[in-house]
Amino acid sequence: MHYQAKITIALKEGMLDPEARAIQHALANLGYKTDTLTSAKLFFIGFEAKDVQEAEAMAAKMCERLLANPVIHQYTIEVSG
Amino acid sequence: MKFAVIQFGGSNCDRDAEYVLSEICGVDTDLVWFKSRLDPSYDAVIIPGGFSYGDYLRAGAIAARTPVMADIVRHAEKGKLVLGICNGAQILDESGLIPGMFTINAYPKFICRPVHLRVETTDSPFTSLYRKGEVVGIPIAHKEGRYVAPEQICRDLERDDRITFRFCTPDGEVTPESNPNGSAGNITGILSGKRNVMAMMPHPERASEEILGSKDGEKIFLSMIRHIERNEAK
Numbered sequence: 001m002h003y004q005a006k007i008t009i010a011l012k013e014g015m016l017d018p019e020a021r022a023i024q025h026a027l028a029n030l031g032y033k034t035d036t037l038t039s040a041k042l043f044f045i046g047f048e049a050k051d052v053q054e055a056e057a058m059a060a061k062m063c064e065r066l067l068a069n070p071v072i073h074q075y076t077i078e079v080s081g
Numbered sequence: 082m083k084f085a086v087i088q089f090g091g092s093n094c095d096r097d098a099e100y101v102l103s104e105i106c107g108v109d110t111d112l113v114w115f116k117s118r119l120d121p122s123y124d125a126v127i128i129p130g131g132f133s134y135g136d137y138l139r140a141g142a143i144a145a146r147t148p149v150m151a152d153i154v155r156h157a158e159k160g161k162l163v164l165g166i167c168n169g170a171q172i173l174d175e176s177g178l179i180p181g182m183f184t185i186n187a188y189p190k191f192i193c194r195p196v197h198l199r200v201e202t203t204d205s206p207f208t209s210l211y212r213k214g215e216v217v218g219i220p221i222a223h224k225e226g227r228y229v230a231p232e233q234i235c236r237d238l239e240r241d242d243r244i245t246f247r248f249c250t251p252d253g254e255v256t257p258e259s260n261p262n263g264s265a266g267n268i269t270g271i272l273s274g275k276r277n278v279m280a281m282m283p284h285p286e287r288a289s290e291e292i293l294g295s296k297d298g299e300k301i302f303l304s305m306i307r308h309i310e311r312n313e314a315k
Contacts, residue, residue: 015229016187016263018185018186018187018188018189019185019189021189022189065146066138066142066146067138069139069142069175069182071181071182071184071229071230071231072182072184072229
């Protein structure tokens with residue numbers, strides 16, 4: 001079966017996000033007052049797997065082995081067939 | 082005795098490191114293209130600064146997962162020396178040889194300037210020629226150099242005397258003002274558990290000749306050479 005995984009890599013809560021802070025400043029310069037702003041990386045990955053469980057497990061391995069760094073990141077995975 | 086300086090696509094301090102080792106320190110040094118893998122005969126490996134793989138995903142993340150890095154991990158497991166400078170330090174943390182990680186600076190811009198570092202330990206193959214507490218001038222040049230690690234890791238590093246350099250004032254005081262990138266505990270040089278791998282953000286190869294304003298970085302390379310000579314004599 002062919003599956004599509006949507007993987008979101010974000011900073012763990014409480015981690016300093018200097019880029020998000022700079023973007024928030026830039027929005028303020030444009031006149032938008034914001035109280036929160038977080039950024040994240042989004043990956044759409046297509047691959048073959050036996051079933052949805054295997055697809056989810058493979059996507060999790062991809063996060064653990066490359067896409068995320070456990071020191072600062074958390075990730076979420078949504079798999080669709 | 083032979084040193085290898087690894088070249089990834091995007092490395093840009095490779096020739097500087099090779100020049101300092103061969104011309105200033107007088108040691109046999111090869112530039113090793115990452116696709117050629119690592120010959121096991123090398124005594125020490127330098128992973129130089131630069132922008133391997135264009136810093137895609139995270140600085141050092143992709144280079145850390147190349148076959149030559151698997152060779153370097155094996156080289157390190159044998160107790161041989163590995164020094165990662167700047168992008169090399171990021172590659173070492175991404176490959177798991179060093180705990181924690183170097184991530185985007187607290188103020189997210191590229192910083193390139195001389196800084197002061199306090200030598201925290203001389204009990205390592207990389208810092209044995211310094212004096213403990215000595216203040217040295219070695220420049221930094223990075224956008225992703227803020228050291229981050231869980232508190233427990235920082236405590237373990239401290240307990241095990243594995244911190245080699247901290248950012249400090251010219252008088253050797255470790256203060257928030259002397260921390261250019263927001264690193265945890267001003268830490269910018271770390272040893273592996275076996276003390277044969279060191280990751281550091283500052284560039285000692287840019288501070289190894291008087292003409293460049295500082296010779297303070299040269300002692301890192303000379304310490305490594307002395308360590309290897311002593312091991313050979315055993």
